[in-house]
Amino acid sequence: MCRAEEKDRPGVFSAGLDLMEMCGRSPAHCAEYWKAVQELWLRFYQSSLVVVAAINGACPAGGCLMALTSDHRVLADNPKYSIGLNETLLGIVAPFWFKDTLVNTIGHRAAERALQLGLLFPPAQALQVGIVDQVVPEEQVQSVALSAVAQWMAIPDHARQLTKAMMRKATASRLITHRDEDVQNFVSFVSRDSIQKSLQLYLERLKQKKG
Incomplete structure (x- = not known):
């Protein structure tokens, strides 16, 4: 799901969706990729386990989505780190289940x-809006997350599992019911020339920054 070049990179919790899997790919490839993204979200969102996100870096777009599936989110108090669904800044529209997950949270x-403006919230604002539950010094993120798990x-x-399932059933069921339609909508959208151009420009800007 995450861009390969961002894996295990200091200062990045998750860079989100792998744009290379959407740019210049066939419709069939995009469809399979999107099904994998759906499945990942469903597994995390419907998990009966206690899931706590220890967010120790930037957490945009798909990274934010996965953090939102957790039961509790702890964000490092570092001004370089931010969290949010910033799809509109890339010329992309967040799917309905991204939207539903965010609405359920904030x-x-x-x-x-936040969705229209593609907002990425720095720690203090993230805590204020409720997209994270705690903001702590960076060196305490792991220990505080473990305390939350306990x-x-x-x-x-x-009782906890049944309550979690009850609270999340409607949101998960909506994607399950419209899963094929969501894949079709994604493929149709991402295949547009204008969207492909936007993705290409964004990827080129990333390469220039690294250069």
């Missing part, structure tokens, strides 16, 4: 504004 109005696991597991 509310409709805040999500509407707090969640102290709850009787059966």
Whole structure:
């Protein structure tokens, strides 16, 4: 899911979707890739396990989406780190299940504004809007995340699992019901010449920054 060149890179929690899998690829390839993204989200979102995100770097787009599937999010207090669904800045529209996940977390109005503007929230703003649950010094992220896991696991597991499933069922079911349609919409959208040009320009800018 993540761009290969960003894996294990210091200062990056997850760079999100692998744009190389969308740029210059066949419709069939894009469809298979999107099915994999759907499956990854469903597995995390529907997991009965306690999932805590220790966010120790930048967390845009698909990275933010995966963090939002967790039960609790801890973000390092570093001004270089930000989190949000910034798809519109790339000329891309966040799918409905991206939107639903964000709305469930920060509310409709805040999500509407964030999605339209492609906002990436720095730590203080991320905490204020509720996209993360804690902001702590960078060296404490792992220990605080582990403490959060212990707090969640102290709850009787059966009751916690049933409650989590109840709260998330409608959102997950919506994607499951419209899964094929979502794939078709994605392929149709990403195959547009204008979108391909936007992706190419963005990838070129990334190469220039690294150069």
